[in-house]
Amino acid sequence: MSDLIEIKNLRKVYRMGNERVVALDNISLGIKKGECCCILGTSGSGKSTLLNMIAGLEKPTKGQIKIKGSRIEKMNEKQVTKFRQKNVGFVFQSYNLLPNLTALENVAMPMIFGGVPKKKREKEAKRMLTAVGLGDRLHHKPSQMSGGQQQRVSIARAFVGTPEIVFADEPTGNLDTKTTMEVMELITNIAKENNQTLIIVTHDVETSVYANRVIHVRDGLIESIDSIDKNEIESKQEA
Template sequence: MSTIIKIKDLRKVYRMGNERVVALDNISLDINKGECCCILGTSGSGKSTLLNMIAGLEKPTKGLINVKGNRIDKMNEKKVTKFRQKHVGFVFQSYNLLPNLTALENVAMPLIFTGMPKKKREKEAKRMLSAVGLGDRLRHKPSQMSGGQQQRVSIARAFVGTPEIVFADEPTGNLDTKTTMEVMKLITTIAKDNNQTLIIVTHDVETSVYANRVIHVRDGLIESIEMNEIEEVEEKKQEA
């Protein structure tokens, strides 16, 4: 497997008045292309800060972040935004759908920034909505859908255009247990089928079992790394 994300000696310190808060303390980590990786930790562990660093949403205090051969930590805001538009998708806990747009319009939106013509955008959006089981909800707005359906729209939006990397930030935080299992199986299957790198950030151990590798983060440090046998996990869930 080839490395798609390389993090070396990553450190993030926030200043709060006269106080210094160390959110990440010299973290080093490689993530492979096509890997499903989960960053697991409690609130305040540094997991969300780590995601923000990798995605170029925040700058580190020091350290190296290399994504697809690009030094994200050295890019200015304009360049990193263009990089995300081309290579990255996001699934959010709160869905982050635009309320006045239909499911089709929400999913097609990221493709606008790639310069894709409208007809092709709509075709791709329809294909992704069908893939997540919402082919009959194209014209529905978020307020006309359940939480699980809204998250499926969010997933379709993240994966449309087949970005090489998809970040899922607490993707099941607002969902019940049954819908959580459906959503996790859905995003991991889509990523695996398209050889996409999927990085899940969560506090939920139940969610982490769907990943190939679990990075346990605590107090800004990598506490341990655990490998999952995905086939065994699926068999246990089917037996349950």
């Protein structure tokens, strides 16, 4: 099976005054459809920069990023935005919910840009919120929900419309241990059920155990790649 995401010789250099900072240095990586992949590293390792490159949020200094056969780094802003709307969902550490909108409205929002009719948007948003255990919080605003509930809304928004790829950037960074486990089980189970590719970026080793593969990033380089046994994941979830 060919890779859904192909990264070749990826390099990113930032200029800060007269100084050059190498954030990514000649990274090559393949990620398959339906894979749950974790990019693990400390602050400043280059993991978030790598996510931004794959998601088309930043342009590389050099190298290739191919998703579903399309060269992301060659696209202009309008093209890459349209590509993300069709193929990508995001889960953020800080939830990134609009405070004046209800849970239902927040989850339905991505479908507005896709031209989905209102009735269908609301039906799909309700289905996803029910799937993440918030069927009784449809009309609550973020300020009326706990951090864990807000992250569930964020998850529902990321997975609504079944995008082929979901990026989770430090998805449990603001959550306690119990809620972290619940959220990770939720994200990985939804992705597995729908054969979606899930890319998690984190500094937390305990979060990384939920992935199929862990890519250790340090100083802009891939230090090592570990495969995780499915039994280890199930044991973690049952603990």
